[in-house]
Structure formats: C-alpha cells, structure tokens
Amino acid sequence: MLKTLINGSPQDTISALDRGLHYGDGVFETIKVQRGCMVLLQEHLKRLYEGCDRLRLMPPSRDVITEEASTLINNENKAVLKIIITRGPGGRGYRIPSQASATRIMLCYPYPDYPEERVMTGVTVSICSARLSTNPLLAGIKHLNRLEQVLAANEWHDHSIVEGLMKDQMGHIIEGTMSNVFLVSNNHLITPDLTKCGVAGIMRQQVLDIAQDLGISHDIREVTEEDLFAAEEVFLTNSLIGIWPVKTIQNRNFDRGLTTQRLMRELDRREV
C-alpha cells in the first residue's frame, strides 16, 4: 500500500505553488527498503545533498529526513522509499524566493514484483531514439527534470523489452532510462562517463567499488554503440534491481559472463 508523508504530516497533497511542480526545482532518491532498513541510505543522502548544493537549494537536515523516512517505512519488510526534496512553494518567476523553505515528500511504495528470470537469464534491452541533452550543470545529480526519460521510456510497447538505453546528442551511450549500464570487454569493465549528462547511480558506484576490491580493471569513459555491440557482457544497475545481466540488445545476444557473475555474487554477499 502506498504511504506518504509531506513535511512530516501524513497527507498526500502538496501546495499547487510548489516549485517542484512549476519548474522541477528539486531532487529525489529512490531507496530499497529491506527488513526495515533503508539500503545504502548514507550514499543516497550524500547524492541528495550534492544535488541540493548544485541547485543551491537549502535542504532539510539529515536528522529530519532520516527520522521522517524511518517513520514512514515503519519496519516494512520490503518496499521502495522515494524521497523528494523541492525548493518549496514560491511566487511567479524563476528567481529563488529569499524565504524559500524546502518541501519534504516521502513516499513508500510496494516493492515491484520483478520476475526472477531477469537476474537469472538477463533482460532484453532496446536503444531509444530520444536522446539525453548535454548540460554539465545538471549532469550526475538526480533532479526532477525528467522529461527525456519519460519520452524515452514510452518508445517501446513490446513487453519483452525491459529497459531502453539512451544516447547523448553526440550519439554516445550514456545510461538506461532508469539504470546505469556497464560493459565487459576483454575482462575489462567499462561504464559511460557522466560528467556531461546522465545520473550517477548509487549502485553504479557500488559496482565500481566492488570491481576495485576484486581487482577487476575498470574504466569510466565515452562509450559508442560499436563498443556496446562489441562487448562480451553487458549489464544494468540501479538501487532496486542491483545487477541485471543483458541478454539481448536489438538481436545481438550476450552471455551472462563471468565478470558479471562475480560482481553479482559479491553484491549479494554484501547484501546491498
């Protein structure tokens, strides 16, 4: 059942003057809740605060967010917590009101019922024609301006397709609509550079850290469509799915290779 908490109150509406609505003026996090715990909460909060800093948005304190989120999830065994922080209500115009006071929106959703085969045999992925725009000012953070993802995620109607990969304006592969993407080529792990666009996923960083710990060589760089199709293994990451191996991209099949399996096992072992 969906539960909500707005600025600490059990309500399900926000002000029609909220700048989150008017301009997408805010940031969000999607957090896995497992056995009453918010998985990787500190990492999510770190990105949330970096996003607020980038938008010059005065955020609520860590204590307030943590307390409200804990109250809302209330020992759920398995759920999804979404935290939205906006710049709060404002008048007309883009300039930030001097009295701006952030709105805290906590939403607790049922955990999605992902088929087990996505982990076991992998997923089918398409390449979207909607492209990401380039803007270093907004790259990396998880802000509320998400129309590009909305348009991309609505390109396919074939239910066997689980995710779509997005390119930037130059045609480089950047990420999935709701996930980051990794390639394995000659036992070398590669993920796209996100300094000009894209969302720097919490799970992406976990996988990079694990690769480091396991001594898997890795690289963050520009990825072309040729790189993608030439890879031996491809997988997707996000905070809810962990790692999903990719089995097919536009008729090219991939194996759930050894590097992907090593990373999945280690992620499982660490319970994140």
Next chain:
Amino acid sequence: MLKTLINGSPQDTISALDRGLHYGDGVFETIKVQRGCMVLLQEHLKRLYEGCDRLRLMPPSRDVITEEASTLINNENKAVLKIIITRGPGGRGYRIPSQASATRIMLCYPYPDYPEERVMTGVTVSICSARLSTNPLLAGIKHLNRLEQVLAANEWHDHSIVEGLMKDQMGHIIEGTMSNVFLVSNNHLITPDLTKCGVAGIMRQQVLDIAQDLGISHDIREVTEEDLFAAEEVFLTNSLIGIWPVKTIQNRNFDRGLTTQRLMRELDRREV
C-alpha cells in the same frame, strides 16, 4: 490576491503523486489578463496543445480549459493567468500510465508592478554563464523542466539587472531566462533559431508577424555574442512585458532605436 482552481475545484493543493511534480511531466502557459480578457488566448492554447502533442499527453478539451480559466479570472481588470497541464497522478516509473488523466492547474496572480522606465528607457541585461542544453525533442515548447532557467535567473544579485541572456552549449545566444531576444542590425530584424533549444514565445511570434506586416525584413538564425554586441538595437519580448528595449548589456549601451519603436507602437495599437 492569488487564486487557484485545480481540476475545476477552488483548492490550492495537488496530489503528491502528480507526474508534474515527479518528472516535470507537463506544460504551462503564462497569459496576460486585461480588462477581463485573456490576451492572445488562442495562440497560447495552440502552443499548449503542441506541447501536449509533443509529450504525447492527452490534454483536457479547449472548452474545459477556457471555461475554467474564465471562471478563475472572473473579469479581473489586470492579472496574470498561469495554466499548468500535467500528465496527472501516476505510480512509480517513467512509463506513462495507461489510465493517465491530465491535471488542470489554473493560477491567477496579481499583475507585476513593472516600472514604466523599462518601456521608456529600456533595461539592463547580463549574460548568464548557465547554458541551455540542446534537445530538439523538447525545443520550442513550454514544458515544466525549467531548472536551467532557475539556475540562470539566480546568477545576478544586482537589482539593476532585469534579465539574463542564455547561450546554448555551443555558445550561441538563444533567449532570456523569461523572454525572447531580438536584434536589429542595418534595419534588419534577427531573432535566434529555436529548433534545438529555447521556448518559442507567443510575443516573439507576434513581433515577427508585425514585422512582416510593416515590411521590416527579418530573419530567424543562429546568433553569436559578436552579433549581439554589434547590433544597433536589442529588445526583449514576452507575453506580459510586450517589448522592453535593452539599454545596456555588460557595459555596452544601446539606443531605443527606430525599429524597436515602430514595433512597440504597432504592438500598442493592436493592444496585445
């Protein structure tokens, strides 16, 4: 006094699940209200519907929007009407819900108290360092993803500066944070091309139409910073301000030249 109407009801909140909040998944219009009339309403509705079409958002009917807007403004002598249409409440995830039902948000604001000198002697303008990103998918329409404008409009703290001009990623001049921009060079009117980014303003189109009627030669094309500083006249347009001549951009002074004055007079005569 601010008045609001949400889906036809006199309330001032929206659902915390609205996709307008979660993704900026919607469009808006800002309309001048004068002597009880919504100025250029048909032109605004046309752009609103084009935006909905581009976002594949099933909009409310013209009759519903017009009736609710009329009810809200209720013969105000002078006011600002903002119409926001979002894709409505949704679940988690970017994909458009099959049952999506648009949210209609009407807001009636007091008319801003612009000093008369902005029309008479012109305004001081800066050039923002925050740049617009390039995305033909979203260019031209007035969607709710406005973080670039928010960041740009907060770059200056000098109250004598009224507007900031924004460049695209290539460094071309595109528009102001809340206005379109025109140059006059050798009696020739120029305004930036908006096929890759920017908002195609209703007043911008009015000015282009008037130029056509008055036999003023004009051109929509790429504009560089050099073009801007080499211009004889520069002016800004939007639906509320009409035309504001620019008197200063970063220490370069401009005259309120003859072409600008002709266009202002004709705009006045047409009462738009």
